[in-house]
Amino acid sequence: MRQAVVGLLAHVDAGKTTLAEAMLAAAGAIRNPGRVDSGSTHLDTDAMERDRGITIFSSSAALDWAGAHLMLVDAPGHVDFSAEAERTLAALDYTILVVGANDGVQGHTETLWDLLARHEVPTFVFVNKCDLENPGREELLAELASRLSPGCVDASALLVGDAGALEDAAATDEAALEEYLETGALAADTLRRLVAGRALFPVFFGAALRDDGVRELLDGMCALLAERPWPDEFAARVFRVSRGARGERLAWLKVTGGTLRAKAQLTGVDRRGEPWAEKINEVRLYQGASSETVAEVGAGRICVVTGLSHVVPGSALGAEPEGVRPLLAPVLSYQVIPEPGADVSALVRALRELADEDPVLGVTWQEQLQEAHVQLMGEVQQDVIAELLRERYGFAVTFGPGGILYKETVTAPAEGVGHFEPLRHYAEARLLVEPLPRGAGVEFGTRCSTDDLDLNWQRLILTNAMERDHLGPLTGAPLTDVRITLLAGRAHAKHTEGGDFRQATYRAVRQALMGARERGECRLLEPWYRFRLTVPADRVGRALTDLTRMAAEFDAPATSGDAATIAGEVPASEVGEYALEVARYTGGRGRISLELAGYRTCHNADEVIAAAAYDPEADLPNTPDSVFCSHGAGHTVKWQDVSAHAHTAVDPARLRPYRPADAAFFSAGLRSTGT
Structure with a gap:
């Protein structure tokens, strides 16, 4: 039996879960489709999902149709849970992107489309709610083709051999075009290949709540699924x-x-x-x-x-290789405020358990302030975290106001050395911090020869480097878009313990960053949103004035009828409650959609740095200074002087080719087996 894991993705309120229920009911997998508004759906299984009428956690169910076994995965649609939706893409062979006929392509739809392209997931499109007022099939197809891909083709016309639809499909691929010109048709295997290769995106139309178009979707999708071979190794x-x-x-x-x-x-x-x-x-x-x-x-x-x-x-x-690095991440940080008398250390442990389920939660404990902070996508996710803490752990919490999550990076390579040698302890690590492209995150690796430092010590140094966020010296924000490479290190046959290298490693990274700061080679980064602002044509002037004030970058307005649309990017720190402001000055006729576009150089870095008033040398848990031993006692050497006292040096002739600190580096060939 042919099989596929098929995800359902959509912007909120497009009817994605309703479609999943209708598909399961049509296939006989459930007796009756559940209703989102009555909290009776089979796929929104959590009480919070039923109460709110939105999908928060991915869930699955299977059905059989036309000789194919389909495993449906219903992913969250609300933007606050888009990171969960992105993680779900790793499991998918195909996806159905649901678009509301009444709403058309939304900003979040485009974000999901970009994620599907990044993860190379073949996609069908289902235009739902066609029973509601909408521009019409041709207009909707034109919007999909212009906003998403020219490969969006009417599936019903395609499957019955309509010449126009076949010509549109053939135009997406050179070999398909030759086949069409020679035969006047496209073979079923050719269509399957075009769909699997993300050249063709069949578009279906219907109204899931009325069971309209659901069977046509199942028929067409199963006809266009390509059989996929799987390797024998687990x-x-x-x-x-x-x-x-x-x-x-x-x-x-x-x-x-x-x-x-x-x-x-x-x-x-x-x-x-x-x-x-x-x-x-x-x-x-x-x-x-x-x-x-x-x-x-x-x-x-x-x-x-x-x-x-x-x-x-x-x-x-x-044998599964490393996957694509997730793109979506929170840009807001909130203080978690427990009730008076609560066990704060237990609260932090509970938050870190939740972070095991949701890695982007970003739990941090700020020692100097004695505060726990989390990184969240928005207010709805706040409510979910608060409810999970109450249900599982008995904590009642509130959240402080959200602050922008800034990050820091370097613009040039910076070498640092850390030394930790109190009495009867010894470790030294020398690291290189280099800039990477925006969005790369933090990478770790080694160029140190095992002749100079045993592989086990190298693994320990890189494990220590990877176990925490390293803070930048400008505002104490997390370091990003850098590669940290081990160049050299030294241990003592008698006195070195594991914790010694932890201290040396932390100090080496910090000393490198302090040197970069002194040379003006550190940069503060801030999150930017991709926006799409639609306002009445007579309010365009006000909109352009606002966007200029917010330091936004945007294209010329596009006018359609009596409305104008402006697209571009804007610093997240400038947005605030602007969505409410748009509604006010347009009398409720305007709207703005926002999606994270990534991190860029902070537009008002001097102002932010001054407001933070961060003193990196006073941040003792992240000290750049080192400890050396003299006359039988340890003493602190300031970071500026550490290089002169260091016991290691880098000989370029002895450096080895870069080796990433990946699973193969740590496991030395150990591999999971499922048998």
Whole structure:
């Protein structure tokens, strides 16, 4: 039986979950489709989802149709949970992007489209709510073609051999065009190839709530699914981590090779580079809220396993390669305020457990302020975190006002050395911090020869470097878009302990950053939003004035009828409550959509740095100074003088080719097995 994991993605209120319910009901997988407004859907299984009428957590169910086994994954549609939606893409063979006929392509629709392209997921489009007032099929197709891709073609016309639709499909691919010109048609295998290769995006129309167009979607999709071979060697990727009804940790994964069996022993490397080995207790298949325990799951299918305590969303198991780095991340940081008398250390532990399920949560403990902070996408996610803390851990919390999450980087290579040598301790590490392109994050690796420093010590240094956020020297914001490379290090045969290298490593990174700061080679970065502002034509002047004041960069307005649309990018710090302002000055006729466009150089860096009043030398948990031993006692050497006292030097002739600190580096060839 042909099979595929098919995701459903959409902007909020496009009717995505309603479509999933209609598909399951049409296939006989459920007796009756549930309703979002009555909280009776089979796929929104969490009480918070039912109360709010939105999908918060990805859920799955399977159906059989026309000789194909489809595993549906309903992903969140609200922008606050778009990071969860992006993680779900790792499990998908195909996706159905749902667009509301009454709303058309929204800003979040374009963000999802970009993510699907980045993760190379073949996509069908379902235009839902066609029973509501809308511009018409031709106009909607034209919008999809202009806003998403020229490969968006009417599926119903395509499948019945309409010449216009076939010509549009053939135009997306040179070989297909030759076939069409020679035969006047396109073979079914050609259409499947074009869909699988993301050249062609069949568009279906209907109204899921009225069961209109749902069977046509299933028929067309199954006709266009390409069979995919899977390798024999075990491989899998984790796309979600959650908790079961009994509090057990659940790892949701897609098997991408071989067979996964219950009681199998798996090995891997955690986020700190530490190897682990654990046994799978149960393998479950979920159908909404209900589950079935099975003995094994073959390649190409999704399942849930218990017993894995070290994996996080994105973890690769077995022969599965490292995946695409997630793009979406929060840009706001909030203080978590517990009730008076609460155990703050227990609260931080609870938040870090939640961060195991949602890696972008970004929990930090600010020692100087004695405050816990989290990184969130927005206010709806705040409510969800507060409810999870109350239900699972008994904490009642509120949140402080959201602050912009700034980041820092370097503009030129900076070498740093850290030394830690109190009495009967010894370690020295020499690291290079280099700039990377925007959005690259932080990478780690080594060029140090094992003849100069044993591989186990190198692994320890890089594990220490990877286990924490390194703070920049301008405002104390997290460091990003850099590569940190081990160049040299030294241990003592008798006195070196593991914690010594932790101290040396932290100080080496910090000393490098202080040198970069002194040379003017540090930069403050801020998040920018991609925006789309629509206002009545007679209010364009006001809109352009506002955007200029907010330091936005934008294209010339595009006018359609009595409305004008302006698209561009704007610093997140300038947006504030501008959506409410737009509604006020347009009498409710204007709207703005915002999506994270990434980090760029801060437009008002001097002002932000001055307001932060951050003194990097006074930040003792992140000190750039080193400790040396003299006359039997340790003493502090200021960061400016550490290089003159250091015991290591870099000999370019002895440096080895760069080796990334990846799973292969830490595990030395150990590999998970699902058998």
